[in-house]
Amino acid sequence: MSKLFGQRFVWLISILVVSHTLLLAQDNSPNPSIFVKQTTDPIRVDGVLDESSWQSGNVLGDFWQYFPSDSTKATGKTEVVLLYDEEFLYVGVKCYTIGKKYITQSLRRDYGFGGNDNVTLLFDTYNDATSAFAFGMNAFGVRREALISNGGRQRTDFSASWDNKWFGEVKTFDDYWIAEFAIPFNTLRFAPGSTQWRFNCYRNDTQLNEQSVWMQHPRNLVIMDLSFMGDLIWEAPPKRSGSNFSVIPYVSGSSLRDFEDESQSKPDLGSGFGGDAKIGITSGLNLDLTFNPDFSQVEVDQQQTNLDRFELFFPERRQFFLENADLFSGYGLGNRASPFFSRRIGIAIDTATGQNIQNPIIYGARLSGKINEDFRIGLINMQTARELDNGLPAYNYTVTSLQHQVFSRSNISFIFVNKQAMNSGDFSPGTFSEYNRVAGLEYRLATPENKWSGKAFYHRSFSPDQQNHAFTHGVQLEHLRRKYRFEWAHVGVGNGYNAEVGFVPRKDYWLWSPEVQVFFYPKKGPVNIHDINIDSRFFWQIGEENNPHIGDYEMSEWQVEANWTFQFKDNSRATLQATQSYLTLLNDFDPTRVQEDGIFLPAGSSYTYLNGGFNFSSNPLKNFVYEVEPIFGQFGNGTIAGIKGSFSYRVMQYGSLAMTYDYNYIKLQAPFKPASIWLVGPKLDVTFTRNLFLTGFFQYNTQLDNVNINTRLQWRFAPVSDFFIVYTNNYLVEGQFNQFAVRNRALVAKLTYWLNL
Numbered sequence: 001m002s003k004l005f006g007q008r009f010v011w012l013i014s015i016l017v018v019s020h021t022l023l024l025a026q027d028n029s030p031n032p033s034i035f036v037k038q039t040t041d042p043i044r045v046d047g048v049l050d051e052s053s054w055q056s057g058n059v060l061g062d063f064w065q066y067f068p069s070d071s072t073k074a075t076g077k078t079e080v081v082l083l084y085d086e087e088f089l090y091v092g093v094k095c096y097t098i099g100k101k102y103i104t105q106s107l108r109r110d111y112g113f114g115g116n117d118n119v120t121l122l123f124d125t126y127n128d129a130t131s132a133f134a135f136g137m138n139a140f141g142v143r144r145e146a147l148i149s150n151g152g153r154q155r156t157d158f159s160a161s162w163d164n165k166w167f168g169e170v171k172t173f174d175d176y177w178i179a180e181f182a183i184p185f186n187t188l189r190f191a192p193g194s195t196q197w198r199f200n201c202y203r204n205d206t207q208l209n210e211q212s213v214w215m216q217h218p219r220n221l222v223i224m225d226l227s228f229m230g231d232l233i234w235e236a237p238p239k240r241s242g243s244n245f246s247v248i249p250y251v252s253g254s255s256l257r258d259f260e261d262e263s264q265s266k267p268d269l270g271s272g273f274g275g276d277a278k279i280g281i282t283s284g285l286n287l288d289l290t291f292n293p294d295f296s297q298v299e300v301d302q303q304q305t306n307l308d309r310f311e312l313f314f315p316e317r318r319q320f321f322l323e324n325a326d327l328f329s330g331y332g333l334g335n336r337a338s339p340f341f342s343r344r345i346g347i348a349i350d351t352a353t354g355q356n357i358q359n360p361i362i363y364g365a366r367l368s369g370k371i372n373e374d375f376r377i378g379l380i381n382m383q384t385a386r387e388l389d390n391g392l393p394a395y396n397y398t399v400t401s402l403q404h405q406v407f408s409r410s411n412i413s414f415i416f417v418n419k420q421a422m423n424s425g426d427f428s429p430g431t432f433s434e435y436n437r438v439a440g441l442e443y444r445l446a447t448p449e450n451k452w453s454g455k456a457f458y459h460r461s462f463s464p465d466q467q468n469h470a471f472t473h474g475v476q477l478e479h480l481r482r483k484y485r486f487e488w489a490h491v492g493v494g495n496g497y498n499a500e501v502g503f504v505p506r507k508d509y510w511l512w513s514p515e516v517q518v519f520f521y522p523k524k525g526p527v528n529i530h531d532i533n534i535d536s537r538f539f540w541q542i543g544e545e546n547n548p549h550i551g552d553y554e555m556s557e558w559q560v561e562a563n564w565t566f567q568f569k570d571n572s573r574a575t576l577q578a579t580q581s582y583l584t585l586l587n588d589f590d591p592t593r594v595q596e597d598g599i600f601l602p603a604g605s606s607y608t609y610l611n612g613g614f615n616f617s618s619n620p621l622k623n624f625v626y627e628v629e630p631i632f633g634q635f636g637n638g639t640i641a642g643i644k645g646s647f648s649y650r651v652m653q654y655g656s657l658a659m660t661y662d663y664n665y666i667k668l669q670a671p672f673k674p675a676s677i678w679l680v681g682p683k684l685d686v687t688f689t690r691n692l693f694l695t696g697f698f699q700y701n702t703q704l705d706n707v708n709i710n711t712r713l714q715w716r717f718a719p720v721s722d723f724f725i726v727y728t729n730n731y732l733v734e735g736q737f738n739q740f741a742v743r744n745r746a747l748v749a750k751l752t753y754w755l756n757l
Contacts, residue, residue, distance in 0.1 A: 032215070033231035034060040034199065036082045039090075043083070045182045047141075047171030049092045057081040057092075064216035066202065066223050068528050068569050074212035076205040078119070084238055089188075091181040093119045095139075095203060100172060102139035103206045103621055104653045107687035109716075110144045110160040111136075113223075114571065115620040117206050119179055122148065122224060124198035125190035126284070126373050129226045129409045130446070131326065132198075133188055134158070137179040140653055141170035142690055149326030151409065151446055152224040153453065162322045165246075165719045165754060185240050189284045189369050192239065199232035206621050209571070217449075218482045219529060220519050227409075227449045244280030245757045248720070249273070252294055252750040259742050267745075275752075276320060284370035285377075290320050291363050295346075296748040297724040300710045303699050305644075305662045305679045307591050310505035316342045324368035327378035327401045331415050331440055332457060332502070333491045336511070337472045339438040339459050340417050341503040345382050345397050359392060360385045376403040386423070393424035393432060397501060409446040415439070415459075417501050436500040437462040445477070453478050461498045469494025469508070469544045485517040495544035508545040509556070513537045530566040547586045549604035556584045571619045578612040591636060592666050592675035593703045599671050601636055609634030615645075624649050631664075638668035655686040655694075678702045691716040700733070706743070707731040720754040 039053040059081055063074040077096040084090060095117075102117040113120065118138035125133065134146040146160045167182040190197065202213040202223050217228035250273065257267040274292030281287050298317045306312055313335040316325065321342040332338040346361050364382040371377055378401035386394040398418045405411045417438040424434065440459035445452060454477035461470045474491030495508035517533040537559045543552030550556055558581070565575040585607075588600040601607075611633025618626050626647035633640060642665060648658035662679040684696040692715050699708040709729040716722050730743040 031230045033233050034058055035233045036084055038235045039083045039085055043090050045167050045169050045180050047169040047178050047180045049178055053083050054081055054092055057083050063212040063214055066213045066219055067211040070219040076208050076210055078203050080201055087184060089183045091121055093179045094176055095119060096176045098207050101207055104138050104140045105650060106655050106685060107142055107653050107690045108693055111138055111142055113204055119203045122200040124226055124229055125188055126370055127198050128405055132226055135181060135183060137168050137170055139170060139172060139177045143168050148224055152226040153450055155222055158224060159322055161317055163319060163720055185238055186244060191373055192283050193237045195234050195237055197232040198229040200229040240283045246278045246754060247275060248752055248754050249275035250294060250750055250752040252748060254748045256746045258744045286369050288366040293320060293361050296726055297750055300697060303679060303701050305677060309589055313503060324378060327368055327376060328399055331442060333474045333476060335503055336491055337493050337504050339415055339440050339499050339502040340399055344501045359387060374405040394422040396420045396422055408448055411444050413442045419501050434464050436498060438499045450480055463498050467496030470496035472497045483519050487515040489513045508542050510540040510542055526568050528567050528569045533563045536560045549586055550584055558582050571621060573617045575615040580610050582608045594675050595672060607636050635666060636668055641665050658683045705733050707733050722752050724750045
């Protein structure tokens with residue numbers, strides 16, 4: 001069987017490589033370009049552009065519409081001028097408007113593009129159309145920065161959690177506003193001696209209801225797609241100057257009380273110190289160090305209702321892991337089989353209870369970036385502490401990622417992950433894993449303009465208790481044109497594949513998933529674009545698990561999902577959805593997770609069911625914004641009806657009050673009792689100024705019988721330097737709030753400061 005898997009993998013990767021060679025559609029037409037002049041005049045960043053150097057610089061204009069059309073010139077005029085000196089890249093953007101009724105969601109940094117009057121700059125410093133830096137400002141002077149990976153093909157390729165030091169100001173006038181940027185070259189990564197970068201700029205004008213972009217491209221691709229960029233030509237190659245060494249120390253104090261621990265009679269008072277350091281090894285390679293990291297200020301996860309049989313995926317939010325994160329997290333096939341998931345570091349399993357617990361990180365180092373224009377490297381080494389009370393030895397985590405570009409935008413990548421127990425002599429053998437390792441090889445396909453993209457991969461795990469089928473492999477291939485999209489994906493995950501530092505929610509299966517999507521562009525009426533999408537997933541059980549309820553390579557599950565999505569000219573969206581499903585349970589399962597012990601859908605039972613629903617998202621430019629998504633139909637051996645969504649009301653520009661909700665009423669056959677499953681999350685977001693923010697987040701989850709309250713005050717008193725106060729409460733709730741008891745409570749104060757040495 002392993003030989004069969006290997007033959008299929010070699011055959012499919014060969015097809016992928018050959019298809020790349022045959023189908024590569026290189027566009028040889030010259031890109032538009034802008035010349036960047038060097039200046040020795042001092043530039044004051046005030047949003048005025050009154051220095052003489054701005055007047056003599058080359059002006060980039062002539063933008064194209066992206067929304068509502070993608071075939072006409074932009075109505076709102078935008079002008080861009082770029083200058084540089086030894087230390088900074090300066091960008092001045094003049095945005096002409098029809099009035100001064102600008103919109104912003106709040107004054108908080110890292111705003112969303114769609115709900116603001118704003119402009120964004122993209123810099124592909126290595127000309128690889130794969131990764132880029134993004135910097136933006138809105139008409140209220142609020143800034144955002146982000147890293148773009150994987151060619152910017154999906155919205156998830158935009159990582160706004162990345163934070164760095166740069167400067168910018170905005171000034172508004174009667175019929176235009178100006179955004180002035182000053183970006184230190186030390187903030188960017190680029191090849192020394194480079195005379196050309198790739199560049200793009202896009203803008204949202206809420207008064208004209210227009211999104212425009214310098215480089216024209218189809219609106220069924222995301223606006224940040226790195227396939228469509230012009231050239232930025234330097235008068236002389238820029239250089240990194242000044243210090244390449246920054247430290248970000250922190251000090252903290254805390255008061256923690258676990259009310260479920262009867263031995264704790266009063267809060268534990270604590271203090272901590274540690275910090276991070278950033279060292280520029282070269283202009284393209286950066287070393288990040290951390291000592292005794294503290295992530296108490298990281299925004300809490302938004303909880304999810306789980307009606308499925310498998311673990312839910314939550315994104316990484318910790319700053320240390322974010323720069324060049326695609327070097328480590330881009331392996332495998334999404335959240336189906338990933339060999340490395342950074343959230344596993346600092347989280348361990350209590351050997352006595354089997355529950356997730358925090359495993360403190362002592363130190364860490366991360367080397368990542370470009371060796372040259374074709375070769376990227378990523379190295380991570382993290383050390384966690386021993387947990388004697390929980391039966392956990394210290395663990396060392398090492399990750400190596402190598403990526404070499406081939407053809408125009410494709411690459412060959414290799415990853416090695418090692419989790420190693422350290423000084424484990426004090427622990428009983430068999431209660432923990434001495435080591436766990438995964439090695440993987442991938443070929444990633446990307447043609448110009450993203451007409452063809454995809455990947456083929458093979459990963460193998462190694463553990464002391466090595467089992468058969470300790471591997472996963474898969475292929476994904478997408479063909480995208482203006483009028484249609486086709487995707488084929490499959491993945492096989494062996495029962496012995498054990499990636500302890502990865503995300504592998506299920507094993508011992510073979511999945512095929514064809515998908516087709518057709519786009520329509522009405523010339524009249526309220527609809528801007530609509531598409532019909534049919535996605536299917538077919539699971540076969542391989543059989544190495546030796547489950548008695550299903551035979552080898554017998555189909556265990558399938559879904560066929562049809563969606564019809566409408567994007568309206570007023571920015572609202574609607575989707576009609578229907579899903580037909582079949583499922584054979586391989587283990588006993590309670591989808592409600594609230595029944596009494598012994599009540600479940602039995603292993604070996606099979607179900608075929610149909611359900612449907614729709615989704616509507618209102619115009620995000622309004623003060624009151626809402627999303628609603630009802631569902632209804634069959635579920636297991638019964639029925640389901642529910643509704644989820646959100647609504648928010650914002651007070652321009654000082655913040656918003658929002659509510660997310662998810663309600664499901666599940667009625668299965670006896671002995672199941674009807675279950676009402678609630679997840680509600682009111683959130684208060686107040687932005688007093690561009691540097692002072694207050695967030696209050698309340699989450700009530702009936703599946704966990706838990707209420708979580710998280711309040712965070714943030715004062716950004718200097719660039720990338722903050723003071724935080726975080727207050728967290730968790731309560732046990734039983735019944736309809738007839739029992740309400742505190743579980744734990746924490747108050748943390750933390751001060752961080754960015755210091756260039």
